Amino acid sequence: MTATQTEFHPLTESVQPVFDTVLARSPHEPEFQQAVHEVLGTISPMLEQHPEYVEAGILERLVEPERQIMFRVPWLDDSGKLQVNRGYRIQFSSVLGPYKGGLRFHPSVNLSIIKFLGFEQIFKNALTGQGIGGAKGGSDFDPHGRSEAEVMRFCQSFMSELYRHLGEHTDVPAGDIGVGGREIGYLFGTYRKITNRHESGMFTGKGTGWGGAEVRTEATGYGAVFFAQEMLAVHNESLAGKRVGISGSGNVAIYAIQKAAQLGATAVTASDSSGYIVDDAGIDLDLLRQLKEVERTRIVEYANRRASARFVEGGSVWDVPVDIAVPSATQNELSLADAEALIANGVRAVSEGANMPCVPEAVAAFQQAGVLFAPGKAANAGGVATSALEMSQNASRQRWTFADSENKLREIMADIHDAAFNAAEKYGVPGDYVAGANIAGFQRVATAMLAQGVI
């Protein structure tokens, strides 16, 4: 929570008590407070016309997760030493469908981060229109530097507790930072063994040979670029010939780079915690994938192996002049100073590939400067939307082709864009995709909550 956030989206009288309760109940959860404040601060124009939501206590209920699970994850490292991590699953809302949301394995994971992610997931998932509730989970386990066997043992221990809370009609996890195809394989395998059920629909992001959907791996990055394309199209602009700046070098970043290139733009940056690379010739995707997915090494190696690239240690990737920015690393990675640098360099659109990567002051700066800005819960919803497509395919034992799945993803992203765009127009904040996404997502959830009663 910051002064600017409070100034930019002051809370109205009807929502202030809800926020005060969050502050009192969760005083040490800054990311969760930030995510709640953004929603409460932007939906007021709609609440004024829908007092029934306020009267029914929809907000009071939504900021309190339906269920919070925290558990011990003990495992033995390769030297035989006992390690203990903490596991989480925050089941926020199941009013629209089974709990749905990824698992994050990263040393920074704590209750605040999982709650902010779970809270955002409610509205993101509602925006997809796919009938999925909101949840998030993970652990403070750090897979970096761990052997294959250690990662497997950790996943097995993690799932040996979490399995009892999951199921295709109950809660369906997927990946997030630190949880990719490898981890999902180990987690799914453990669930299958413990429950004696090959229950495809209880996890998404599976391998395509054993129930996984085409395009799920690519979907978040592709979707964020499709969303940028939709925002530009409103102004009769396109991605062709644009320079795209991307942060991160994980799954979201890699496929945002690929889709940007396929649509005629040039993606010129990528980063990790050690620094960033600039490649004016356009990122060589095969090389980046080799380094990050196969060798699991540092990004400096990219510059060592490619003449057109340079590596910058530390510093900010957002100092590089670009037309479109797709922050795809992690929460609060893009500061006000970064936003000011991007604006000074003439950035036209920002599409958040990660969850909440721009600090509130940066969002305010983009919006005040007239930069097209798409919040993560709309722009990166393609991942979870394609997870829902995977669940449909599992339930009907069908397999869609890559082309069909990608077309469906493109349609869903266009629908999400239109829902956010139209809600912003309708409630007097045209062009404000943050407010539009929050309002459109909230209304779908609130309508279902009203219909299902106080439960």
Ligand code: GLU
């Ligand atoms: N972790 C992703 C997200 O932030 C995907 C969740 C899913 O597919 O369930 O939306």
